[in-house]
Amino acid sequence: MPVERTVVERAMRAKEASRVLAEASAEKRGEALVRAADLLAKRQSKVMRANAVDLEGAQRKGLSSAMVDRLTITDKRLAEMAQGLREVAEQPDPIGRVIDEWTRPNGLRISKVRVPLGVVGIIYESRPNVTVDAAGLCLKSGNAALLRGGSEAINSNLALAAVMQEACEDAGLPTSCVEMIPVTDREAVYVMARLDRYLSLIVPRGGEELIRAVAEVATVPVIKHHRGLCHVYIDATCDVPMAVKLVHNAKCQRPGVCNAVETLLVHRANAEALKAVLADLLAAGVEVRGDETVQAASNQVKPATEKDWDTEYLDLILSVRVVDSLDEALGHIAQYSSGLSEAIITDNEANTERFLREVDSACVYANASTRFTDGGQFGLGAEIGISTDKFHARGPMGAGELTSYKYVLRGEGHVRE
Amino acid sequence: MPVERTVVERAMRAKEASRVLAEASAEKRGEALVRAADLLAKRQSKVMRANAVDLEGAQRKGLSSAMVDRLTITDKRLAEMAQGLREVAEQPDPIGRVIDEWTRPNGLRISKVRVPLGVVGIIYESRPNVTVDAAGLCLKSGNAALLRGGSEAINSNLALAAVMQEACEDAGLPTSCVEMIPVTDREAVYVMARLDRYLSLIVPRGGEELIRAVAEVATVPVIKHHRGLCHVYIDATCDVPMAVKLVHNAKCQRPGVCNAVETLLVHRANAEALKAVLADLLAAGVEVRGDETVQAASNQVKPATEKDWDTEYLDLILSVRVVDSLDEALGHIAQYSSGLSEAIITDNEANTERFLREVDSACVYANASTRFTDGGQFGLGAEIGISTDKFHARGPMGAGELTSYKYVLRGEGHVRE
Numbered sequence: 149m150p151v152e153r154t155v156v157e158r159a160m161r162a163k164e165a166s167r168v169l170a171e172a173s174a175e176k177r178g179e180a181l182v183r184a185a186d187l188l189a190k191r192q193s194k195v196m197r198a199n200a201v202d203l204e205g206a207q208r209k210g211l212s213s214a215m216v217d218r219l220t221i222t223d224k225r226l227a228e229m230a231q232g233l234r235e236v237a238e239q240p241d242p243i244g245r246v247i248d249e250w251t252r253p254n255g256l257r258i259s260k261v262r263v264p265l266g267v268v269g270i271i272y273e274s275r276p277n278v279t280v281d282a283a284g285l286c287l288k289s290g291n292a293a294l295l296r297g298g299s300e301a302i303n304s305n306l307a308l309a310a311v312m313q314e315a316c317e318d319a320g321l322p323t324s325c326v327e328m329i330p331v332t333d334r335e336a337v338y339v340m341a342r343l344d345r346y347l348s349l350i351v352p353r354g355g356e357e358l359i360r361a362v363a364e365v366a367t368v369p370v371i372k373h374h375r376g377l378c379h380v381y382i383d384a385t386c387d388v389p390m391a392v393k394l395v396h397n398a399k400c401q402r403p404g405v406c407n408a409v410e411t412l413l414v415h416r417a418n419a420e421a422l423k424a425v426l427a428d429l430l431a432a433g434v435e436v437r438g439d440e441t442v443q444a445a446s447n448q449v450k451p452a453t454e455k456d457w458d459t460e461y462l463d464l465i466l467s468v469r470v471v472d473s474l475d476e477a478l479g480h481i482a483q484y485s486s487g488l489s490e491a492i493i494t495d496n497e498a499n500t501e502r503f504l505r506e507v508d509s510a511c512v513y514a515n516a517s518t519r520f521t522d523g524g525q526f527g528l529g530a531e532i533g534i535s536t537d538k539f540h541a542r543g544p545m546g547a548g549e550l551t552s553y554k555y556v557l558r559g560e561g562h563v564r565e
Numbered sequence: 566m567p568v569e570r571t572v573v574e575r576a577m578r579a580k581e582a583s584r585v586l587a588e589a590s591a592e593k594r595g596e597a598l599v600r601a602a603d604l605l606a607k608r609q610s611k612v613m614r615a616n617a618v619d620l621e622g623a624q625r626k627g628l629s630s631a632m633v634d635r636l637t638i639t640d641k642r643l644a645e646m647a648q649g650l651r652e653v654a655e656q657p658d659p660i661g662r663v664i665d666e667w668t669r670p671n672g673l674r675i676s677k678v679r680v681p682l683g684v685v686g687i688i689y690e691s692r693p694n695v696t697v698d699a700a701g702l703c704l705k706s707g708n709a710a711l712l713r714g715g716s717e718a719i720n721s722n723l724a725l726a727a728v729m730q731e732a733c734e735d736a737g738l739p740t741s742c743v744e745m746i747p748v749t750d751r752e753a754v755y756v757m758a759r760l761d762r763y764l765s766l767i768v769p770r771g772g773e774e775l776i777r778a779v780a781e782v783a784t785v786p787v788i789k790h791h792r793g794l795c796h797v798y799i800d801a802t803c804d805v806p807m808a809v810k811l812v813h814n815a816k817c818q819r820p821g822v823c824n825a826v827e828t829l830l831v832h833r834a835n836a837e838a839l840k841a842v843l844a845d846l847l848a849a850g851v852e853v854r855g856d857e858t859v860q861a862a863s864n865q866v867k868p869a870t871e872k873d874w875d876t877e878y879l880d881l882i883l884s885v886r887v888v889d890s891l892d893e894a895l896g897h898i899a900q901y902s903s904g905l906s907e908a909i910i911t912d913n914e915a916n917t918e919r920f921l922r923e924v925d926s927a928c929v930y931a932n933a934s935t936r937f938t939d940g941g942q943f944g945l946g947a948e949i950g951i952s953t954d955k956f957h958a959r960g961p962m963g964a965g966e967l968t969s970y971k972y973v974l975r976g977e978g979h980v981r982e
Contacts (some may be wrong), residue, residue, distance in 0.1 A: 516976025
């Protein structure tokens with residue numbers, strides 16, 4: 149069957165299921181989540197067998213050990229998927245909530261009520277847990293999920309999607325509330341991107357190249373997460389040990405992720421903080437690339453070039469620049485930030501407020517690590533992704549961000565004059 | 566200068582201005598609106614001269630009288646534009662509002678704060694008042710406006726945009742908060758649609774063809790208003806005189822607009838309402854196209870074909886169908902509605918709630934005319950458009966719908982474990 153027909157067929161089924169799902173009670177949707185968590189344990193051997201097939205394929209293709217690691221489902225990871233579903237189930241239900249209501253002078257009553265989007269498409273790469281996480285958040289928010297994972301994880305994904313479908317059926321919901329596209333050609337992605345007739349949203353989770361490719365051709369709205377070029381700015385005065393601790397955490401705790409810091413800006417007046425932070429980072433094995441002032445502070449600092457300010461290392465590398473003022477720091481951030489997370493470390497209240505107001509990023513921090521930009525850390529239960537867009541949703545997206553609203557108007561024979 | 570360069574240059578200027586505007590106080594933005602309202606009166610002769618040039622051009626090109634009417638700026642219309650600006654100025658300010666806030670178990674404080682989108686592109690056709698209305702809503706919401714109006718109104722639009730710019734300057738804001746694209750080639754629209762680097766959103770206001778053409782090529786998010794195929798359903802029991810009044814208003818008060826009703830569904834058990842409504846509509850000169858039962862009710866009813874259920878007449882024509890149940894009505898609406906506005910007329914509470922819940926439209930009404938789907942009628946002050954999308958905004962869009970949010974996080978040395 150040609151790729152297009154397969155994709156369209158699944159999308160149509162998901163659309164149909166989404167109509168039923170939109171009317172399902174919070175209890176029913178919650179039940180599907182809890183049943184899915186239980187079933188993940190019951191179907192463990194089946195899931196593991198499917199995963200073994202993928203892992204063999206990965207060995208044959210000679211995938212990197214990092215890739216194989218991402219692909220591997222362990223007992224612990226399966227238990228984490230189940231736990232994630234239970235946590236999502238326990239979150240407050242977003243659907244049917246009255247966001248706002250008012251009565252017009254003519255007596256017409258208007259309420260703005262949360263509703264599901266419809267069908268959400270998720271395009272992802274090699275992590276099979278996304279199948280469960282994404283389907284779970286979609287069910288929570290009353291949306292059908294149309295999933296398209298990477299080719300190297302196809303057997304694992306199909307097995308996990310089958311578990312989610314079985315749970316839907318057990319809860320009295322259509323199995324097509326979760327649809328997995330069984331073909332892994334890139335073409336499937338492009339077909340999905342143009343199915344605005346059936347899909348309300350596409351969330352691509354993966355590298356910048358994938359996201360740009362999808363956004364380029366899409367007629368379906370796409371939530372983009374371009375990259376995380378995050379900055380920490382150390383102000384002229386601050387609690388120096390706190391600065392050391394925060395920068396260390398933002399850079400070293402998990403350098404390969406989007407909310408790790410990539411560029412540190414330090415006010416020229418705060419030589420003490422610069423010195424202490426550099427000593428800590430260098431001791432931790434971080435490669436520091438600095439401007440001339442930073443280089444002068446330590447002979448282990450390498451020179452930074454213009455390209456460094458624009459680079460997301462995703463590694464134990466940090467570019468460091470000394471600035472003459474908060475203004476200069478704000479200017480640097482406005483020029484180079486990817487708009488994800490920026491932090492100020494300061495004991496100056498006016499500077500805090502100015503930084504938090506003027507930095508145009510999804511998450512702006514005062515005296516905290518940028519590493520908190522994450523649905524779980526925000527308390528959203530889980531996340532479908534993190535948006536660097538401003539449209540519809542920004543920052544970590546939970547079930548609430550997978551909703552729309554409608555206006556409900558109640559009259560007693562109201563006509564427009 | 567080639568079209569692309571002109572458009573990009575204006576977009577860049579607007580982007581730069583948007584940064585200043587995002588930091589401007591509510592008072593300053595409000596002042597710009599009030600000054601613009603005053604200036605519209607002061608610059609009246611200049612605006613009228615520009616409009617006269619457009620009207621001469623329209624005569625030369627032999628535009629229809631409807632087009633010429635839309636193009637014409639009268640004293641009254643100019644006063645209405647000014648009044649609209651004053652009303653928008655008086656609305657509560659959407660920017661900086663804390664939408665939500667909570668504290669995490671670790672003490673990290675999170676608040677979700679309304680911020681402007683950045684630059685909003687508005688593409689419209691022949692009504693010059695859109696220049697003022699759209700620029701006003703953008704200023705209110707802290708966004709720069711990049712405007713591209715129709716060729717037949719270019720002189721009027723440039724004159725009105727100059728007034729808005731003068732008002733910005735008088736209020737201490739950059740003139741580029743309002744940028745009018747001076748070229749009217751269609752190419753300018755396609756260039757705008759792909760300027761995701763500078764634009765956060767495009768609102769196309771015009772025919773379905775224009776909107777589809779923009780959405781097809783856009784990489785900038787586009788708020789779509791496809792069409793308004795609105796339904797009214799008369800239930801098995803209802804207040805019959807109220808039904809007559811509501812259907813009359815929904816069809817006849819202004820048939821050429823998107824929120825007018827196009828299809829009436831009547832429960833078979835309510836022959837009394839069908840008869841009374843038909844008598845009223847036929848007396849009002851409405852052409853009624855009905856199924857066999859409707860035809861049997863009056864010899865003035867013409868037969869409806871399948872195509873009628875899918876037609877937005879925008880005229881004094883109504884398709885009427887008799888249904889056997891609420892289920893059948895909901896099915897018809899799910900199949901044919903454009904998702905804008907649907908109404909039920911009933912005295913049955915359970916049916917009311919089911920209809921309001923199950924109909925998946927931007928605005929769902931009980932015992933009120935569909936004609937209220939309008940920013941002004943909703944009390945939003947004015948509207949930038951009406952969305953039939955579910956993404957980001959749905960239904961009438963005021964200044965609040967031209968915003969995004971950011972997360973502000975305050976810690977005391979919080980690091981992620």
